[in-house]
C-alpha cells in the first residue's frame with residue numbers, strides 16, 4: 698500500500714469531542730504539532746494535551762471491522778506492555794472516532810525520533826533493547842516488525858543515543874505454542890526473511906537493512922544471504938519465531954563492536 702493512499706488526516710476538534718476516549722481526559726484540547734512519521738497505516742504527530750506538548754498521537758483509519766479489530770489489538774498490546782511490563786513508550790491513552798473511523802493511540806513523545814539505519818548504539822542501550830524484547834516475549838507477545846524505524850531513541854546534548862525503546866506493535870501477535878500452526882509460522886518466517894533480504898527498491902525503503910542482514914547471517918550461522926532464503930533457514934526461524942525479533946538487536950551489537 699502506498700503511503701499516499703494510507704495517509705490519515707487528523708480528525709477535527711469537533712469530531713474528536715464526539716469520540717470515545719480512554720485515559721486521555723485532556724484529549725478534547727488536543728492540538729497537533731509537527732508530523733513525526735507516516736507509516737503504512739496512518740500518521741503520527743507530536744501533540745499537545747491539556748498539560749503540555751510531550752505527546753505523540755498515532756492516527757489510524759480503518760475501513761473494515763477486521764482492520765478496526767487489528768488496531769484495537771495494537772492499542773491493547775501497547776497498553777499491556779507498558780502498564781504491566783514497562784515495554785515501549787509510556788502509554789497515555791487512546792480514543793476512537795466512530796464517525797471518522799479513526800483510532801488514535803497517545804504515547805509519550807520520544808524527542809530523538811527513530812533510530813537511524815546503522816547508527817551506533819552504545820552496548821548498554823542495546824542491552825536495554827534486548828531486555829525489552831525478552832520481557833515482551835515473557836509476556837507472551839512477538840513483535841514481528843523489529844527494524845530501525847520501530848525503535849525510538851533519546852539523545853544527550855551531543856546527539857549521542859542514551860536510551861531506546863521498542864515501539865509499533867501493529868504486527869505483534871501472541872507467541873505461538875510449539876507445534877501449533879507450523880505451516881503459518883513457516884510462511885511468516887519465510888516472508889520476514891524475504892523482506893529483510895529484498896532487493897526490490899519499494900521494499901528496500903522499508904525493509905532492506907544492511908544492519909539486519911548482518912545480524913541475520915550471524916544468527917543463522919556462517920551462510921550467504923542467498924542461503925538465508927533456503928528451506929533449512931526458513932525452518933529454523935519457523936521453529937524459533939522469536940529469533941526474528943532479535944535480529945536487529947544482534948545487528949546493533951555487531952555494528953557497535
Ligand SMILES: Nc1ncnc2c1ncn2[C@@H]1O[C@H](COP(=O)(O)OP(=O)(O)OP(=O)(O)O)[C@@H](O)[C@H]1O
Pocket residue numbers: 733734735736737738739740741752753755786804805806807808810811846847849864865866867
Ligand atoms: N512516541 C513517539 N515519539 C516520537 N516519535 C514517534 C513516537 N511514536 C512514533 N513515532 C514516529 O512515528 C513513526 C511511525 O510510528 P509507528 O511505527 O508506530 O507507525 P506505523 O504507521 O506503524 O509506521 P511504519 O509503517 O513506518 O512502521 C515512527 O517510526 C517514529 O519515527
Ligand SMILES: [Mg+2]
Pocket residue numbers: 736846847865
Ligand atoms: Mg513503524
